[in-house]
Amino acid sequence: MFSKSCEYAIKIMAFIAFKQAKSKELVGLDLISEAIDSPRAFTAKILQQLTKARLLKSTRGRTGGFFLDKSQNINLADIVKAIDGPKLFEDCLLGFDKCQDDNPCVLHYQLKKERNTLKNKLLSTDIYTIAKRVNRQKAYFKE
Amino acid sequence: MFSKSCEYAIKIMAFIAFKQAKSKELVGLDLISEAIDSPRAFTAKILQQLTKARLLKSTRGRTGGFFLDKSQNINLADIVKAIDGPKLFEDCLLGFDKCQDDNPCVLHYQLKKERNTLKNKLLSTDIYTIAKRVNRQKAYFKE
DNA sequence: CTAAATAAAGATATTAATATCCTTTTATCT
DNA sequence: AGATAAAAGGATATTAATATCTTTATTTAG
Ligand code: FES
Ligand code: FES
Numbered sequence: 001m002f003s004k005s006c007e008y009a010i011k012i013m014a015f016i017a018f019k020q021a022k023s024k025e026l027v028g029l030d031l032i033s034e035a036i037d038s039p040r041a042f043t044a045k046i047l048q049q050l051t052k053a054r055l056l057k058s059t060r061g062r063t064g065g066f067f068l069d070k071s072q073n074i075n076l077a078d079i080v081k082a083i084d085g086p087k088l089f090e091d092c093l094l095g096f097d098k099c100q101d102d103n104p105c106v107l108h109y110q111l112k113k114e115r116n117t118l119k120n121k122l123l124s125t126d127i128y129t130i131a132k133r134v135n136r137q138k139a140y141f142k143e
Numbered sequence: 144m145f146s147k148s149c150e151y152a153i154k155i156m157a158f159i160a161f162k163q164a165k166s167k168e169l170v171g172l173d174l175i176s177e178a179i180d181s182p183r184a185f186t187a188k189i190l191q192q193l194t195k196a197r198l199l200k201s202t203r204g205r206t207g208g209f210f211l212d213k214s215q216n217i218n219l220a221d222i223v224k225a226i227d228g229p230k231l232f233e234d235c236l237l238g239f240d241k242c243q244d245d246n247p248c249v250l251h252y253q254l255k256k257e258r259n260t261l262k263n264k265l266l267s268t269d270i271y272t273i274a275k276r277v278n279r280q281k282a283y284f285k286e
Numbered sequence: 287c288t289a290a291a292t293a294a295a296g297a298t299a300t301t302a303a304t305a306t307c308c309t310t311t312t313a314t315c316t
Numbered sequence: 317a318g319a320t321a322a323a324a325g326g327a328t329a330t331t332a333a334t335a336t337c338t339t340t341a342t343t344t345a346g
Contacts, residue, residue, distance in 0.1 A: 001144060001231060004304065007238045014249045028322070042305050048324065061313020064322040076253075088144060095150045096279065106157045106276040110219075110268055114261045121257050133249040136239065147334065171292075185335050191294065204343020207292045 006083040008046050010130075011036040013055065013079055015140060016068055017131035026065025037139045046083070053082035068127075076130070077122040089119050149226040151189050153273075154179040156198065156222055158283060159211055160274035169208025180282045189226070196225035211270075219273070220265040232262050 002010070015035050016027050033043040047066060050056040055074055058066045068074075080088060092099040093107045093115075101108070134140045145153070158178050159170050176186040190209060193199040198217055201209045211217075223231060235242040236250045236258075244251070277283045 001236060004238065007236070010250065011237055030322095039305060041307070044323075045305085045325095051323090058323060059313080060311070060321095060323045062321045063314060064312080066323085076250075093144060093150070094154060095147065096282070103280050104276070105279050106273040107153065107219075109276070110273060111261075111264060114257075114264050117260065118254075118257045121254060125253055130249040130253060133247070133252070136248050137246050139239070173292095182335060184337070187293075188335085194293085201293060202343080203291095203293045203341070205291045206344060207342080209293085 001088075002080065003084050005042075005046055005049075006080055008036065008038050008043060009050060009079050009083045010076065011038070011139070012043070012046060012050065013074065013127045014130045014134055016056070016066060017127045018134040018140070020068055020070075021128070021131060024067075026059065026063070026067050028065040032066070035140055049083060050079075053078075055079060055082055073126055075123055075126045077119065079127075080122060089115075144231075145223065146227050148185075148189055148192075149223055151179065151181050151186060152193060152222050152226045153219065154181070154282070155186070155189060155193065156217070156270045157273045157277055159199070159209060160270045161277040161283070163211055163213075164271070164274060167210075169202065169206070169210050171208040175209070178283055192226060193222075196221075198222060198225055216269055218266055218269045220262065222270075223265060232258075 012032055015032060019025075019027050019031075029040065029044055029047060032038075032047070033040040036043075047056065047058070051058045051066070055078060056066050057069055058064065077089070090099060092105055093111060094105040096105050099105075099108065155175055158175060162168075162170050162174075172183065172187055172190060175181075175190070176183040179186075190199065190201070194201045194209070198221060199209050200212055201207065220232070233242060235248055236254060237248040239248050242248075242251065
């Protein structure tokens with residue numbers, strides 16, 4: 001459903017939102033990759049992508065790290081689009097050039113409603129909602 | 144959502160079901176790969192997988208080809224499982240070892256219902272239903 | 287029986303996703 | 317100012333998915 005990168009991205013955003021609900025301190029790469037149990041260097045790349053996509057803010061330097069702009073409302077669809085692109089929402093399920101009501105593929109009308117429901121759920125779920133769920137054992141720091 | 148292989152597989156099954164609704168003749172690799180506009184050799188591999196998974200029957204030799212056992216009821220979930228495995232239905236969306244109600248990830252309860260709806264739709268849609276939709280331009284033979 | 291046509295199988299090639307490594311830039315601390 | 321610690325960026329490595337090529341096995345037509 002989601003790429004590995006996207007899975008990490010969702011975990012990252014959830015973890016940072018979770019952390020920042022408690023304190024305003026910046027969250028650093030090391031803490032993040034340990035918390036979500038992901039490879040450090042690869043996680044750095046995803047953090048870069050999220051920052052470029054303006055879903056995260058960052059500051060460099062000795063006390064640098066990542067943080068969220070609290071005034072910004074971010075939902076799951078934003079994250080998925082930033083990392084995997086819009087294909088989950090827009091592309092034809094069978095790989096045809098365009099997904100369209102006229103000239104539909106054999107799955108189009110079969111799954112249109114289900115896809116839309118999924119899309120709407122992702123659009124309507126913001127990161128602070130999922131941050132409240134941060135308690136999975138073995139990841140998200142046992143504290 | 145589905146792998147490229149799985150996309151081809153669904154097209155293959157839809158096309159064969161469509162063809163066999165009209166005539167009982169076997170359907171060959173060449174006809175299939177032209178019809179669904181897929182690379183011939185790769186399509187052959189997927190046909191092999193589908194045959195091994197018992198979703199298709201085949202006969203070799205000069206008049207050989209592929210065909211469906213009409214007494215067998217095949218749905219979309221069968222095809223997806225045969226090619227992509229059960230991960231879409233069973234795996235944790237964030238890549239954790241197991242998807243379980245206790246020890247859920249941050250997406251588990253958010254998307255559980257939507258995943259189930261999708262799964263049930265795939266389970267309840269059989270290939271003859273989608274075969275009726277075979278008319279996408281540029282693929283599935285303009286005839 | 288032989289040639290032809292087909293699916294099956296195995297080996298290899300290419301491409302994209304995942305992951306690591308090394309260097310550069312930026313900010314802070316002493 | 318210089319050392320340190322952090323993110324950013326670029327280059328490379330590894331792995332998995334996609335795709336092709338070649339050979340083998342099977343069946344039928346002639
Ligand atoms: S045309 Fe294939 S999903 Fe819409
Ligand atoms: S535990 Fe992650 S989807 Fe169920």
